[in-house]
Amino acid sequence: MAEVVEFRVPAGSAQTLLVWGLEPGPGLEHSLFSAFSKFGLLYSVRAHRNAAVAGPGYYAIIKFYSAGDASRAQRTCNGQRLFQKSPLKVCVCTKQKGFQQQVLALNSSKCQELANHYLGFNGWSSRIITLQNVSGFDGENEELGKTLQKRSVKYLCAVEVTLPNHGVRTRGVALGEADVENGEDPLEFVTATRRVQKLAVGKALSSAFQKMLLVVLENGKVVVEYNSSQEEPTDFLTEEELKGLVQVNELSLEQFDLKEEEVLSDLSFDDELPSWEMPSD
Numbered sequence: 001m002a003e004v005v006e007f008r009v010p011a012g013s014a015q016t017l018l019v020w021g022l023e024p025g026p027g028l029e030h031s032l033f034s035a036f037s038k039f040g041l042l043y044s045v046r047a048h049r050n051a052a053v054a055g056p057g058y059y060a061i062i063k064f065y066s067a068g069d070a071s072r073a074q075r076t077c078n079g080q081r082l083f084q085k086s087p088l089k090v091c092v093c094t095k096q097k098g099f100q101q102q103v104l105a106l107n108s109s110k111c112q113e114l115a116n117h118y119l120g121f122n123g124w125s126s127r128i129i130t131l132q133n134v135s136g137f138d139g140e141n142e143e144l145g146k147t148l149q150k151r152s153v154k155y156l157c158a159v160e161v162t163l164p165n166h167g168v169r170t171r172g173v174a175l176g177e178a179d180v181e182n183g184e185d186p187l188e189f190v191t192a193t194r195r196v197q198k199l200a201v202g203k204a205l206s207s208a209f210q211k212m213l214l215v216v217l218e219n220g221k222v223v224v225e226y227n228s229s230q231e232e233p234t235d236f237l238t239e240e241e242l243k244g245l246v247q248v249n250e251l252s253l254e255q256f257d258l259k260e261e262e263v264l265s266d267l268s269f270d271d272e273l274p275s276w277e278m279p280s281d
């Protein structure tokens with residue numbers, strides 16, 4: 001039976017394992033990651049101390065991208081000692097009725113990790129079509145005769161992701177924004193600009209990956225399908241039209257402000273801005 005894997009934060013109960021009976025010790029989350037990552041790519045591993053009424057010890061929540069990987073891990077690891085003296089108890093989390101969890105987009109770092117796992121490091125590539133400064137385009141901070149210390153920096157980015165082995169090509173457009181407290185400080189302004197540029201590139205890359213569905217077959221092969229439900233009006237523009245996007249009078253910057261889970265975790269002021277050609281390897 002085929003399984004569909006999306007570039008979204010895993011939210012299904014079938015993808016989540018509850019592990020309890022954990023003994024306290026250093027590097028507990030690392031030990032859990034080492035044991036369970038053998039069954040498939042993990043989104044997260046979180047260990048927590050038991051409530052006082054439950055006695056000493058820890059429990060953990062482990063999220064897989066694939067429900068099939070989570071099921072295999074549960075069947076294999078339940079009742080096993082793995083890395084400790086006493087056996088662990090592992091179960092698939094039950095779905096909470098009446099509670100609907102918001103499905104969030106993966107940040108760009110997680111998207112690349114997922115693509116590398118299922119498609120291979122050379123199975124995809126990305127490039128920046130355009131990265132434009134749109135600060136003040138919406139008319140903000142333009143009061144006549146008034147100089148503001150606080151400035152807002154905005155960049156609009158369009159990225160294209162290509163999967164040559166699957167004949168799939170998608171685009172993502174997103175907005176990066178940050179306030180500069182002291183707009184007269186050149187260093188602070190340059191630092192904020194670099195940060196916003198990287199933020200816009202990362203969000204656009206994540207947006208492009210949202211338009212792909214990974215269909216994992218029983219034999220382990222992966223088929224990629226275009227997710228038409230995530231289509232945007234900008235997907236039908238030519239590259240020249242995309243580069244001239246900010247000149248369109250009807251442009252609303254809010255539509256490109258992609259809400260992305262933990263997007264700032266990708267950023268470091270010490271890193272360089274991604275190159276204009278970004279191969280996955």
